[in-house]
Amino acid sequence: MRIDVLTLFPEMFDGVFGASILGKARDKGIVGLNAVNFRNYANNKHNTVDDYPYGGGGGMVLKPEPLFAAVEDLAPDGAKAPRVILMCPQGETFTQSKAEELSKEEHLVFVCGHYEGYDERIREHLVTDEISIGDYVLTGGELPAMTVIDSVVRLLPGVLGNENSAVTDSFSTGLLEYPHYTRPAVFRGWEVPDVLLSGHHANVEAWRREQSLLRTLQRRPELLEQVELTKKERAWLNNLTAAEPEPKKR
Missing domain, CATH: 3.40.1280.10 (SPOUT methyltransferase, trefoil knot domain)
Incomplete structure (x- = not known):
């Protein structure tokens, strides 16, 4: 280019x-x-x-x-x-x-x-x-x-060291990106989620998808209107929304 x-x-x-x-x-x-x-x-x-x-x-x-x-x-x-x-x-x-x-x-x-x-x-x-x-x-x-x-x-082939980095960035999938963790596994008593230490790739991917949905719901809920969701994901989000407490009246 x-x-x-x-x-x-x-x-x-x-x-x-x-x-x-x-x-x-x-x-x-x-x-x-x-x-x-x-x-x-x-x-x-x-x-x-x-x-x-x-x-x-x-x-x-x-x-x-x-x-x-x-x-x-x-x-x-x-x-x-x-x-x-x-x-x-x-x-x-x-x-x-x-x-x-x-x-x-x-x-x-x-x-x-x-x-x-x-x-x-x-x-x-x-x-x-x-x-x-x-x-x-x-x-x-x-x-x-x-x-x-x-x-x-940064989207051009060969620019990033890891070609998957751009694919999983916030907004690339329509959702905000999931949380990241690195070593140490425990820092000041705060632990890395067990699923990330499990070595079970399918469970890790499921957790990351869930966390992306949750973070998007919490911070940019309007983005969810443009994202293709499964019935299970939409039901899960609806349950989370329904469970949120109503703001206190002054």
Whole structure:
């Protein structure tokens, strides 16, 4: 996979692209990671990339010319068109399923904005996706882009040491992940559940599934509406819900 990031602050990506999982993936040649300053594509001597909005109002708006020129340069004629992803609070909320979808692409281009916003023609005629990482405001699109890139790259074959790790992560199955334990078996009187020490793989898997269901019920019950459950699992969850005490009235 090739990933290009269009940003006014490419130095922000130096540490992120060179360390941990992303750095190892790049070193292995699994992914190419590039941060490109789209100011270099400005079409005037002052390298201006923003201007005042038509109709008045506060803030500055990113001009279309530099971003169109940058994307066209990164995806020359004859090459497969990349997915061009605009990081913005108006986009669809990023999810694990979106990460899985993007991980199947060959070339991703992320557009990171600053200032008041983007010229609408960028949305309408350049980008293929608009993504938000949550209902809050950040200074620019760089941190959200890093989040999405990390989530996508770790799904690529060969990136993680254990290929099963990504499969069992929270949200990959639609549920929150089950609890984990490691040595020592007893720490300050707190013991690892016996089933994990039993060596009985079927029982361990059943316990992990049950714990994922329980944790999801307790912390993110709305996720259960999207998960395919057996009749036995649904009955078990319904019994747990019915057994919960009602909140005390004030």
